[in-house]
Amino acid sequence: MLSVAEALSAVVREIEPFSPATIPLSDALGLLLAEEVVSDVDSPPFDKSLMDGYAVRADDIADGRALLKVIEEVTAGRVPTKSIGRGETTRVMTGAPLPQGSDAVVRLEDTQLDTLSDTVRIDTDPASSARNVMRRGASLKRGDHVFAPGRLLRPQELGALAERGRNAVGVRVRPRVAVLATGDELVPIDETPKPGQIRNSNETMLVAQLRVAGAEPVPLGIARDERTHLSERIRAGLECDMLLLSGGVSAGKLDLVPSELEAAGVRQVFHMVNLKPGKPVWFGVWDAAPDNPAGRQDRRCYVFGLPGNPVSSMVCCELFARTAIRRLIGYQNPEPQQVRAKLSVAHTTRGNRPTYHPARLTWEESEAIVTPVNWQGSADLRATVDANSMIVFRGVDRSYAAGDVVDTVLWDR
Amino acid sequence: MLSVAEALSAVVREIEPFSPATIPLSDALGLLLAEEVVSDVDSPPFDKSLMDGYAVRADDIADGRALLKVIEEVTAGRVPTKSIGRGETTRVMTGAPLPQGSDAVVRLEDTQLDTLSDTVRIDTDPASSARNVMRRGASLKRGDHVFAPGRLLRPQELGALAERGRNAVGVRVRPRVAVLATGDELVPIDETPKPGQIRNSNETMLVAQLRVAGAEPVPLGIARDERTHLSERIRAGLECDMLLLSGGVSAGKLDLVPSELEAAGVRQVFHMVNLKPGKPVWFGVWDAAPDNPAGRQDRRCYVFGLPGNPVSSMVCCELFARTAIRRLIGYQNPEPQQVRAKLSVAHTTRGNRPTYHPARLTWEESEAIVTPVNWQGSADLRATVDANSMIVFRGVDRSYAAGDVVDTVLWDR
Numbered sequence: 001m002l003s004v005a006e007a008l009s010a011v012v013r014e015i016e017p018f019s020p021a022t023i024p025l026s027d028a029l030g031l032l033l034a035e036e037v038v039s040d041v042d043s044p045p046f047d048k049s050l051m052d053g054y055a056v057r058a059d060d061i062a063d064g065r066a067l068l069k070v071i072e073e074v075t076a077g078r079v080p081t082k083s084i085g086r087g088e089t090t091r092v093m094t095g096a097p098l099p100q101g102s103d104a105v106v107r108l109e110d111t112q113l114d115t116l117s118d119t120v121r122i123d124t125d126p127a128s129s130a131r132n133v134m135r136r137g138a139s140l141k142r143g144d145h146v147f148a149p150g151r152l153l154r155p156q157e158l159g160a161l162a163e164r165g166r167n168a169v170g171v172r173v174r175p176r177v178a179v180l181a182t183g184d185e186l187v188p189i190d191e192t193p194k195p196g197q198i199r200n201s202n203e204t205m206l207v208a209q210l211r212v213a214g215a216e217p218v219p220l221g222i223a224r225d226e227r228t229h230l231s232e233r234i235r236a237g238l239e240c241d242m243l244l245l246s247g248g249v250s251a252g253k254l255d256l257v258p259s260e261l262e263a264a265g266v267r268q269v270f271h272m273v274n275l276k277p278g279k280p281v282w283f284g285v286w287d288a289a290p291d292n293p294a295g296r297q298d299r300r301c302y303v304f305g306l307p308g309n310p311v312s313s314m315v316c317c318e319l320f321a322r323t324a325i326r327r328l329i330g331y332q333n334p335e336p337q338q339v340r341a342k343l344s345v346a347h348t349t350r351g352n353r354p355t356y357h358p359a360r361l362t363w364e365e366s367e368a369i370v371t372p373v374n375w376q377g378s379a380d381l382r383a384t385v386d387a388n389s390m391i392v393f394r395g396v397d398r399s400y401a402a403g404d405v406v407d408t409v410l411w412d413r
Numbered sequence: 414m415l416s417v418a419e420a421l422s423a424v425v426r427e428i429e430p431f432s433p434a435t436i437p438l439s440d441a442l443g444l445l446l447a448e449e450v451v452s453d454v455d456s457p458p459f460d461k462s463l464m465d466g467y468a469v470r471a472d473d474i475a476d477g478r479a480l481l482k483v484i485e486e487v488t489a490g491r492v493p494t495k496s497i498g499r500g501e502t503t504r505v506m507t508g509a510p511l512p513q514g515s516d517a518v519v520r521l522e523d524t525q526l527d528t529l530s531d532t533v534r535i536d537t538d539p540a541s542s543a544r545n546v547m548r549r550g551a552s553l554k555r556g557d558h559v560f561a562p563g564r565l566l567r568p569q570e571l572g573a574l575a576e577r578g579r580n581a582v583g584v585r586v587r588p589r590v591a592v593l594a595t596g597d598e599l600v601p602i603d604e605t606p607k608p609g610q611i612r613n614s615n616e617t618m619l620v621a622q623l624r625v626a627g628a629e630p631v632p633l634g635i636a637r638d639e640r641t642h643l644s645e646r647i648r649a650g651l652e653c654d655m656l657l658l659s660g661g662v663s664a665g666k667l668d669l670v671p672s673e674l675e676a677a678g679v680r681q682v683f684h685m686v687n688l689k690p691g692k693p694v695w696f697g698v699w700d701a702a703p704d705n706p707a708g709r710q711d712r713r714c715y716v717f718g719l720p721g722n723p724v725s726s727m728v729c730c731e732l733f734a735r736t737a738i739r740r741l742i743g744y745q746n747p748e749p750q751q752v753r754a755k756l757s758v759a760h761t762t763r764g765n766r767p768t769y770h771p772a773r774l775t776w777e778e779s780e781a782i783v784t785p786v787n788w789q790g791s792a793d794l795r796a797t798v799d800a801n802s803m804i805v806f807r808g809v810d811r812s813y814a815a816g817d818v819v820d821t822v823l824w825d826r
Contacts, residue, residue, distance in 0.1 A: 025602070029621045043795070045606070050722070050790055052663050076638055077597030079609035094663055095598060095721065095792075097609050139795045147798075154825065155625060156797040159618030159723055162602040163611070163794065184490030185508060189438070189575040193458070196492035196510055198576070205572030208442045212568065225489055250465050250507055308508060309463075310572055340779045366753045366818050368779045377463055379508070381576065382456070382552045384569040385560075405779050412567065 004354065007273045007283070008323055008335050014269055014285050015302055015327045018172040018241075025167050028153045030214050032330040035170035037146040042137035043163065046097035051132045054089045054111055054120055055080075055102035058129040066122045070113070072099065089120060098133060105132035150332055172330045177321070178237035179206045180220040182230060182248040182257060183308060188222065201381070202246040202313050206306075209314065212412065213322045214329060215242070230260050238264065238286050238301045241328065244321055247308030250280040257305045258282055265289075266303050276353040277312035277378035281305065281320060302328075309378035315356050315390065318411060338392070338407040341370035347400045349393040358387035361408055370408050388412060417767065420686040420696070421736055421748050427682055427698050428715055428740045431585040431654075438580050441566045443627050445743040448583035450559040455550035456576065459510035464545045467502045467524055467533055468493075468515035471542040479535045483526070485512065502533060511546060518545035563745055585742045590734070591650035592619045593633040595643060595661040595670060596721060601635065614794070615659040615726050619719075622727065625825065626735045627742060628655070643673050651677065651699050651714045654741065657734055660721030663693040670718045671695055678702075679716050689766040690725035690791035694718065694733060715741075722791035728769050728803065731824060751805065751820040754783035760813045762806040771800035774821055783821050801825060 002010070020034035049055065055074075060066050068089035072082045080090055080099035090099045098105070110124035140146060146164065151157060153171070161169060186200045187193050203219050210217040218240055223233040225248065237243035248257035249271070258271060266284040273281050282305030302324055306316045319336055326334035341361055349355050361370045372391055375383035392407040393400070400406065415423065433447035462468065468487075473479050481502035485495045493503055493512035503512045511518070523537035553559065559577065564570060566584070574582060599613045600606050616632050623630040631653055636646040638661065650656035661670035662684070671684060679697040686694050695718030715737055719729045732749055739747035754774055762768050774783045785804055788796035805820040806813070813819065 025617060026620065029624060044792065045611075046608070048792065050792060052668075074609075075597065077599070077610055095596075095611070134789060134792045138789055139793050151798075154798075155618045155621035156727060156794060156800075158621045159614045159727070160794055160798055162614035162617035163723075165602055165605065165612060167603045183508075184488065186490070189578055190580045192578065195459070196487075197490055198458075198508070199578060201572045201575035204438060204575035205568045207439065208568035208571045211442060255465075310576075314569060314572070339776050342779045363752050363781065366755045366781045368776065368781070376547060376551055379457065379461065379463060379547050380552050381569060381573055385564075385567075385573055387569075 001272050001274045002270050004273060004275050004319065007270055007281075007320065010269050011283060011320055011323050012327055012334060015324055016300070017330050018175070018328050020170045021173050022168050022170050023173060025158060025161055025169050028169050028171050029155070029158060031153055031171040031174070033147050033151040033153060033169065034149055034172050034330055036149060037161065037164065037166065039140045039142055039144045039146050039164060041164070042142050043140040044134055044136060044138065047136050048134045049092040049094060049096045049098060049105045049132060050134055051105050051107040052094050053092065053105045053107040053132065054122070055084065055092045055098050055105050056089050056122070056127070057084060057086065057102055058104040058127050058131065060087060061106065061122050061124065061127045064122070064124045064126045068120050068122060070118045070120055074099070103129045103133065107132060150330060172328065174214055174216045175241035175325055175328045176218055177210050177215045177242040177244060177325070178218045178220050178240040179203050179210070179244050180223055180233050180237050181246045182223045182225065184225045186222045202308065202310060205310065205314060206244055206246065206317055209317045210321070210325070213325045215325045225256060227256060227260060230256055231264060234260055234264050240301060242321070242324060243301055243303045244306060244317065245304070246306045246313045249282045249305035249307055261303060261305065274353055276351060276355045277309065278307055278316040278319070278356075279353065280307045281316045283320065307378070310381040311358070311384060312378040314381075314384060318390075318409065319356070336409045338409050339368055340405050341368035341408045343400055343402055343404045343406055344369050344371045346402050347372050347393070349395055349398050352396050355393040356390040356409070357393055358383045359389050359391045359408060360387055361389040361410060368408070370406065414685050414687045415683050417686060417688050417732065420683055420694075420733065423682050424696060424733055424736050425740055425747060428737055429713070430743050431588070431741050433583045434586050435581050435583050436586060438571060438574055438582050441582050441584050442568070442571060444566055444584040444587070446560050446564040446566060446582065447562055447585050447743055449562060450574065450577065450579065452553045452555055452557045452559050452577060454577070455555050456553040457547055457549060457551065460549050461547045462505040462507060462509045462511060462518045462545060463547055464518050464520040465507050466505065466518045466520040466545065467535070468497065468505045468511050468518050469502050469535070469540070470497060470499065470515055471517040471540050471544065473500060474519065474535050474537065474540045477535070477537045477539045481533050481535060483531045483533055487512070516542045516546065520545060563743060587627055587629045588654035588738055588741045589631055590623050590628045590655040590657060590738070591631045591633050591653040592616050592623070592657050593636055593646050593650050594659045595636045595638065597638045599635045615721065615723055618723065618727060619657055619659065619730055622730045623734070623738070626738045628738045638669060640669060640673060643669055644677060647673055647677050653714060655734070655737060656714055656716045657719060657730065658717070659719045659726045662695045662718035662720055674716060674718065687766050689764060689768045690722065691720055691729040691732070691769075692766065693720045694729045696733065720791070723794040724771070724797060725791040727794075727797060731803075731822065732769070749822045751822050752781055753818050754781035754821045756813055756815055756817045756819055757782050757784040759815050760785050760806070762808055762811050765809050768806045769803040769822070770806055771796045772802050772804045772821060773800055774802040774823060781821070783819065
């Protein structure tokens, strides 16, 4: 049986990141840049005033005081037309280009205009060149490398790309991920379960997890434990970039998922991973037949069979499906990101499998503190609502002391 | 001039959280519950098997070994019909209800079935009652309080609500927030700026920030520094729940925003806050006229005038607009959430205003470490792309040593 690390390596090895595609900048939030961006202009494109005030020659106000002749006023979007000589000044707004000859700006609050004589009295700190000025190219010079491929596009990166005039950008697009719950015991969430039945809450949860992970979920409803129906729903799911099934992967008599996936041409990569919860997790790869007449030879679908118990489903989605999504959209380190945190209480793990235990991570001063929540096992979804993370207890039948530092995977990032 | 804390208090005081509304569960990710949810059923609704295997009387396998008569097989979605007596067993799947008389489950791997005699040989650890069983109501009893109002709806909360059959849920909906950049120097991002012009990159950035903050952005383009045009665009923005303007709020001659907002009937709450960057930030409230014939007397719009420099815009959006959004959707503590972190390097702040300095927060072992990035002031958006947070340097002309613990606001949560 594979370890979690081996299973994650297999996911990364089998999955080919998407080819880059160009999409509107406004759709790129949360994706990773798939191209090199080089600046085609200096930024700012001119020496720029950082204040509303008067552009001056620093020499003229070396001691902070002067009476200067106002020769021009530059409003937003306009450019100065006159060069500033000794004893002269131009009124500028924040963001305006500096007139030739000037090299500093005195803020409005430190000036007093005499409109009759068009002179301004300056009373400020002794000034030097470049005060309240951002030099041309100070942020970025033409030809400077702006962003390398792999850069995560957050609001500030999108702003910087917009500044460069990039209204379209090369990224790897969000994968479309089908979600298919299997099991005769399931009913849609708006139906009242009869004895022995439960609601299909996994679909709701997995769809939300996929959204948080940056994918575009495609809910496919419930597949019955019956070969023809299951096989038809699996074929529908293979139209997407990924297919997540929940249920039907353990050793039960009606656990048809692995055999029906095989029948649909999905090549099994692994089945069973040494972890708790989630041991029966299944992963495989489907390639469109090379002689596919529709000419979609290069289409693949990555398929995860998640155990049906809600916490197993959730944990396996966070560990394996999320890694797959991050790999597809171009993360260099797609595996779950762990932080180290101090246990707030002693804890003993039981059993022979490494355990991903729902936990609550908080900050006290600059330190990460983590507390395992009361948890009754893979069916106990309620434990996860008290949690925001999972502690990785690698030991087998091992006792941890309060203050021990443990690996913790945060769910919300 | 207000301090940041006073300005945030004013935002919270002036803003009335939205009234609760019922929306589909599938749209509620990231919102806060606005109702009390009580369980109308036990969860699980029956004693439930946690494994594929055989339901037994623990008494029968006290020493771990037994030969039992198989009297029934319960598949998914079915219920047991026979009660288990001494020496009897029923085959069950993960999630199946336990038959009457049984109180434990032996996993399949520890059993060997003889199909001729319909008997199963058990060879397992000595068993006690409740092994591999989740008791009826163990997760939640009927009448138990599931969630209180104010609960953040993450994937696991949505799953738990789906389990309860809640396909619609009471929340405060995402505010619609108009974004209006002002300034004659601005051109749309797909145009090439002429001398003195710059691209409207703030709209791209603010729209993305609003999305991250949980709002629904409504970009309104560029308003010229001209009263009639600006006033018309402001009126369009007042149709939304919030209006963010960028630019036009400082002391420049063409800074028309405060006076045009006043002319549109927006009541100023504050203008100018003691912080860097972002001092000229403006906040006000617009109420639809009480005698409005359209009968929309209860409609309000909260208006922020953000300074036009990109870093000022970004920081003020994170501090003030985000607090407003969190207040509208029902956060009890809508103010920016700070973590404490250790400075990795010495740092000296200059000037007379508390500074929000772009910074990079990382984790080393269980400790949060923060490094101020090289930053040239409010026009230097590039500094923010190296950052994921901002350090709050409250001191005036103060030196901090490496290892000092400082407040830090993370941008991505």
